[in-house]
Amino acid sequence: xxxxxxxxxxxxxxxxxxxxxxxxxxxxxxxxxxxxxxxxxxxxxxxxxxxxxxxxxxxxxxxxxxxxxxxxxxxxxxxxxxxxxxxxxxxxxxxxxxxxxxxxxxxxxxxxxxxxxxxxxxxxxxxxxxxxxxxxxxxxxxxxxxxxxxxxxxxxxxxxxxxxxxxxxxxxxxxxxxxxxxxxxxxxxxxxxxxxxxxxxxxxxxxxxxxxxxxxxxxxxxxxxxxxxxxxxxxxxxxxxxxxxxxxxxxxxxxxxxxxxxxxxxxxxxxxxxxxxxxxxxxxxxxxxxxxxxxxxxxxxxxxxxxxxxxxxxxxxxxxxxxxxxxxxxxxxxxxxxxxxxxxxxxxxxxxxxxxxxxxxxxxxxxxxxxxxxxxxxxxxxxxxxxxxxxxxxxxxxxxxxxxxxxxxxxxxxxxxxxxxxxxxxxxxxxxxxxxxxxxxxxxxxxxxxxxxxxxxxxxxxxxxxxxxxxxxxxxxxxxxxx
Amino acid sequence: xxxxxxxxxxxxxxxxxxxxxxxxxxxxxxxxxxxxxxxxxxxxxxxxxxxxxxxxxxxxxxxxxxxxxxxxxxxxxxxxxxxxxxxxxxx
Amino acid sequence: xxxxxxxxxxxxxxxxxxxxxxxxxxxxxxxxxxxxxxxxxxxxxxxxxxxxxxxxxxxxxxxxxxxxxxxxxxxxxxxxxxxxxxxxxxxxxxxxxxxxxxxxxxxxxxxxxxxxxxxxxxxxxxxxxxxxxxxxxxxxxxxxxxxxxxxxxxxxxxxxxxxxxx
Numbered sequence: 001x002x003x004x005x006x007x008x009x010x011x012x013x014x015x016x017x018x019x020x021x022x023x024x025x026x027x028x029x030x031x032x033x034x035x036x037x038x039x040x041x042x043x044x045x046x047x048x049x050x051x052x053x054x055x056x057x058x059x060x061x062x063x064x065x066x067x068x069x070x071x072x073x074x075x076x077x078x079x080x081x082x083x084x085x086x087x088x089x090x091x092x093x094x095x096x097x098x099x100x101x102x103x104x105x106x107x108x109x110x111x112x113x114x115x116x117x118x119x120x121x122x123x124x125x126x127x128x129x130x131x132x133x134x135x136x137x138x139x140x141x142x143x144x145x146x147x148x149x150x151x152x153x154x155x156x157x158x159x160x161x162x163x164x165x166x167x168x169x170x171x172x173x174x175x176x177x178x179x180x181x182x183x184x185x186x187x188x189x190x191x192x193x194x195x196x197x198x199x200x201x202x203x204x205x206x207x208x209x210x211x212x213x214x215x216x217x218x219x220x221x222x223x224x225x226x227x228x229x230x231x232x233x234x235x236x237x238x239x240x241x242x243x244x245x246x247x248x249x250x251x252x253x254x255x256x257x258x259x260x261x262x263x264x265x266x267x268x269x270x271x272x273x274x275x276x277x278x279x280x281x282x283x284x285x286x287x288x289x290x291x292x293x294x295x296x297x298x299x300x301x302x303x304x305x306x307x308x309x310x311x312x313x314x315x316x317x318x319x320x321x322x323x324x325x326x327x328x329x330x331x332x333x334x335x336x337x338x339x340x341x342x343x344x345x346x347x348x349x350x351x352x353x354x355x356x357x358x359x360x361x362x363x364x365x366x367x368x369x370x371x372x373x374x375x376x377x378x379x380x381x382x383x384x385x386x387x388x389x390x391x392x393x394x395x396x397x398x399x400x401x402x403x404x405x406x407x408x409x410x411x412x413x414x415x416x417x418x419x420x421x422x423x424x425x426x427x428x429x430x431x432x433x434x435x436x437x438x439x440x441x442x443x444x445x446x447x448x449x450x451x452x453x454x455x456x457x458x459x460x461x462x463x464x465x466x467x468x469x470x471x472x473x474x475x476x477x478x479x480x481x482x483x
Numbered sequence: 484x485x486x487x488x489x490x491x492x493x494x495x496x497x498x499x500x501x502x503x504x505x506x507x508x509x510x511x512x513x514x515x516x517x518x519x520x521x522x523x524x525x526x527x528x529x530x531x532x533x534x535x536x537x538x539x540x541x542x543x544x545x546x547x548x549x550x551x552x553x554x555x556x557x558x559x560x561x562x563x564x565x566x567x568x569x570x571x572x573x574x
Numbered sequence: 575x576x577x578x579x580x581x582x583x584x585x586x587x588x589x590x591x592x593x594x595x596x597x598x599x600x601x602x603x604x605x606x607x608x609x610x611x612x613x614x615x616x617x618x619x620x621x622x623x624x625x626x627x628x629x630x631x632x633x634x635x636x637x638x639x640x641x642x643x644x645x646x647x648x649x650x651x652x653x654x655x656x657x658x659x660x661x662x663x664x665x666x667x668x669x670x671x672x673x674x675x676x677x678x679x680x681x682x683x684x685x686x687x688x689x690x691x692x693x694x695x696x697x698x699x700x701x702x703x704x705x706x707x708x709x710x711x712x713x714x715x716x717x718x719x720x721x722x723x724x725x726x727x728x729x730x731x732x733x734x735x736x737x738x739x740x
Contacts, residue, residue, distance in 0.1 A: 007679040008714050051495040059492075063560070066493040066525040077525070077561065169654035169715075171614040173632055179616040179652055181713070207567075208557025216557060223566050241530050243498065248489040278581075291678060305578040310610050311655025313581030318732035320695025323581045372533060379555040387548040393533070394552050422613075465611035465633035 002040050003266040007291055008167040008181065011266035017087040034080035034091055035061070035068050036265035044250040044337045046070050046080060047094040055336040057250030061257030063155070064238060067248075070094045081257070082155075121224040125151045127435050128215055128228035130206050130377060133161020134421045135413025136234030137189035138428030139435070142451065143232075144196030146436035146443055151226070152198060153217065155205040160186030161236055163421065165259035167291070168284055171309075175458060176422040183263075185421075209233075209377040213408060230408040230435045233378055234428060237371035237392065237414035242276060245331030251338030255285045255368035262292050270364030274341045275299040276329050277368030280308035280420075285368060286316045297360045300327035302346050309467070330357065332365055341365050371418045378404055378411055386481055390474030391417030400456075400479055401434040402427060410435055417478070419471045423462050429455045490538070491531040493524020501535060505542045512536060512553050525561050528553045582693050583607060592728055593640050593661075602645025602662040602671070605728070606636050608655060620652035647673050651715035661727040670724035671704065674731060675715045681706055682718060688733040690722050698726050701733055 003011065014030035021043060028037030035058045038046065045055040046068050059067035063082035072078040073090050076098020080091070127143050129136045132154035140152045158164055166182020177185045193200075201219065208216040213231050217224040239254040241247070251270065253261075255277070258269045273294055275286045278301035286296045299316065304326050306313050313323055328346050332338045345356035371392055378396035379385055384405035386397040395417055402410045412431040413424035433452050436443055463472045486499025496519050509515050512522065512535060521535055522528030536547045558567070577583050583591075593603045606617065606626070611633045617626045618636065625642035626649060628634050647660045650673060660673040672690075682688055682703045690701035705719035722730050 005679045007677045007716075049489075049492065049495045052489075054489070054495070056492065060530075064526055065530050069525065169713075171612055171654045173613075173615045174619070176613075178614060179654055179713075205560050207559055207562060210557075218558075218560070218562055218566065221563075221566055223569060238529055240533055243484060243488050243490055243534050245485055245488055248492045305576075306581050309612055309655065310577055310581065310583070311608060311612075311653075311657045313577075314583070314607065314693065314731075315656055317581040318691055318693050318695050320691065320734075325579055376555040376559060379552075380557055380559075385552070389548065393547075461632060462613050464631060465613055467610070467612055 001042075001268050003262070003268060003292055006266070009183070009263060009266070013266070017085070019085060019087070019089040019091060021091045022093055028085045030087065031084045032265050033061075034070070034072065034078075034083050034085050034089070036261055036267050037085045038080070038091070039261060039269070040265075040267045045093070046250070048096065049248070050097050053095070054248060055250055056248060057337070058253060058261070059257060060239065060254050061260040069098070071098060081260075121222065122227070123224060124227045125149060126228070126439050127151070127230045127232065128153065128213075128226055129232045129234060130154075130209075130215070131161065131234035131236055131413070131415070132156070132159035132200060132202070133234060133236050133413060133424070134163055134185070134189065135236075135415070135424040135428035135431070136161070136232070137186075137193070138425040139232045139234060139410075139412055139432035140198045141189065141192040141196065142429040142432030143436045144193060144198040144432075146433065146440060146448065147197070148432075148436045148439050150196075150198045151201055151228075153201045153204050153206060153215070153226075155203070157203045159190055159200055159202060162256065163189075165256070165263040166284075166421070167263055167288055170422060172422045172462065176425070176462065182421065189425075206377060209381045211381050211406070213381075230410070230439055232402075232410040232412060232428075232431045232435055233375070233396070233415055234411075234413045234424075234431075235374040235377060235415045237373050237418055239367065240370040240372055242329070242367055242369045244329050246333060249332055249334060249338055250336065251334065251363055252332060252365045252367065255281050255366050258285055258364075258366050259288065262288060262294075268292050268294050269366070270338075270362070271295060272297055272362045273364040273366050274329065274343070274360055274362045275366045275368060277301055277370070278303070278306045278308060278313070278323055278325065279368060279370070280312055282366075282368035283308040283312035283316060285366060286321060287312065289366075290316065290319050290321070296321045297362050298322045298324050298343070300324045300329065300343055302326065302328045302350055304348075328352065329365065338363055338365055371414060373415045373417060375411065375415055378409065378415075381406065381409070383409060383411075386478060388417065388474045388477050390470045391478065395478070397481060398478065399482065400430075402431040403434060408435075408438060417471060417474050420462070423459060423471065426455050426459045426462065430459070490534050491519070491521040491524065493526050493530070494520040496521050496531075498538070501538055502542060505539055510539060510543055511551055512539075513551070515539075516553060522553050527559075577609070583609065584693075593638070597640045598661065598663045598727075601664045602647075602660050602673075603640060604638055604643050604645060604647075604649060605659045605661055606638060606649075606653075607657045607659070607731075608635055608653070611635060614654060616652045616654065617649045617658060620649040622646070622648060647717060650675050650717055651712040656715070659731065663724050663727050665724070668724050669721050670727035671719055671721055672701075672727055672730050673705075673717055673719045674733075676718040676733075677715055681708060681716055682733075682735055686735070688720065688735050690720060690726065690730040691732040691734055692729045693731050695732065697734070698730055699723055701730065
């Protein structure tokens with residue numbers, strides 16, 4: 001179902017177009033993701049899994065998993081969650097792994113001709129920043145103002161990272177963009193770049209990062225090699241999965257995916273949702289679901305206490321949504337999509353309490369069970385890895401300047417440890433300054449020192465309270481080990 | 484957990500299959516990947532690695548923190564070989 | 575039960591953030607239901623009277639100088655946590671007013687009867703919508719004033735429009 005009214009958002013939909021799904025004519029909007037268009041038409045099953053032929057649908061919404069792979073215009077394995085819809089597209093349910101296409105231009109035995117080969121583009125830049133979210137854009141603004149020629153690369157067509165889905169106001173004080181909605185902060189961060197030597201390279205995926213700081217990029221189906229003197233990785237985080245019976249059934253979605261569907265595409269994920277996870281993400285997305293007119297059956301969390309801010313919990317409680325701590329989801333059921341979820345209480349040892357099972361009639365289960373930093377590019381190039389549970393698991397070891405074990409390679413934001421967007425922005429500034437110090441021979445040392453101490457004290461303030469304790473402890477462990 | 488719970492959704496590998504493999508002596512993510520293909524599908528283990536690491540510690544003890552993660556290699560995303568080779572759509 | 579168990583403020587925690595009874599009877603006044611140390615201070619800057627104070631570190635919770643607060647409500651939509659309300663228990667006709675932030679669509683109409691809800695989302699009483707403000711300055715956090723029996727001004731924190739799903 002499509003949202004027609006929303007208290008915060010207006011949906012700027014493209015042209016209404018026709019496309020085909022398994023031979024049926026459907027309507028969608030040009031440029032929205034294929035997955036969103038199908039969802040809006042009530043279609044939840046996108047493919048059959050490769051061995052067990054289990055129904056699969058939308059899941060991560062960021063082109064990371066395999067759930068939404070479909071055959072589009074004859075080409076199998078298309079990630080429909082990130083592929084824009086075009087007029088007259090032929091979208092088909094994919095069964096199995098998808099057949100290899102044997103076309104005239106690429107048949108067994110044929111070789112690319114000379115003219116078609118070696119068309120590799122090579123570019124160089126002083127600083128390459130991977131990720132145009134809060135950390136990456138802040139890093140670009142600070143490196144840029146110190147005079148560093150910078151390219152920011154992001155696989156999405158729109159900059160802002162997760163900010164583009166955040167309809168709530170941020171906490172903090174003025175310097176942390178407090179009282180401004182996430183969706184508007186992204187615009188401010190972009191505006192901050194004007195007049196600076198910073199270029200955005202959107203719709204571009206980093207396929208690889210090599211020890212000599214060469215990035216292998218994929219843009220518009222072309223392979224580009226980018227050589228950088230320094231790299232800042234601001235690649236964010238991935239959502240954690242939870243295993244339970246039928247957890248792969250269409251209707252079990254990540255919280256970020258639900259936000260994308262609802263707040264970017266204006267398509268509601270279902271009619272009635274069970275939210276798993278009472279941290280800030282779970283509480284905020286539950287509230288956003290209510291704002292979109294979706295019923296939230298309950299927010300559950302295996303922990304004995306609400307993990308997120310009380311003010312976020314209070315908003316959904318007064319709207320009548322129960323928060324059940326010490327509860328978990330045991331199974332979802334339905335023939336090819338979620339029709340109900342069974343929850344139960346857990347004891348002090350996280351074990352299900354027999355007899356406490358309850359079935360909720362829901363068509364969607366939303367998972368907000370934590371994040372893992374995206375450090376794969378750092379690990380690919382050989383940055384030293386450290387496991388810090390408080391930061392979300394395996395992270396690239398880094399020092400207080402956010403520099404990894406490889407000189408000239410920095411990591412900032414959720415990629416350096418899971419925190420809030422407000423801390424990600426400050427970390428980005430610090431990484432941008434550190435990169436500038438490394439790259440510029442004639443950098444204004446006084447200004448750099450001033451900005452760095454400003455950012456450091458800001459970070460300290462943001463992490464000072466009880467909710468900053470985990471990150472504080474995580475960073476303390478990290479800096480003790482050293483990069 | 485029930486044996487038929489899907490842990491690796493790319494390669495359709497169940498909890499039961501993983502437990503059986505661990506009990507047969509495969510106790511690292513890399514070993515399990517080579518035998519069961521967990522982490523070899525389009526998501527490259529992004530969805531299941533954390534779950535599998537936990538299952539390993541539940542079966543044989545130890546800490547997730549000490550477990551060697553899967554090796555990260557380029558490319559990060561599935562990409563057609565022709566594009567890597569420099570072929571383009573225009574010509 | 576502690577509010578961290580289920581997200582509900584009650585008992586002593588709730589009493590501590592209530593304005594003194596005499597102040598409640600004197601005219602509209604702010605109630606700030608912000609009990610945790612989080613780094614946040616827009617409410618302080620929003621108050622033209624300097625009635626909201628966060629001492630020292632911005633992680634400290636706000637306190638209200640009830641002599642300075644005139645219940646203007648400028649702080650309500652400034653609070654990122656939607657945790658600020660204005661209550662008026664000063665009238666002699668037994669009717670109280672609760673001003674609350676309401677980020678749902680569509681907005682209620684002035685004169686509409688709605689169902690007033692408490693902190694647990696339970697219906698407490700009927701309420702009359704007496705004012706709806708949705709100016710640009712409020713940045714999509716509209717303020718809705720509802721009339722309820724005066725004894726419920728410290729209980730009512732939300733409302734449901736009739737016809738909306740419960």
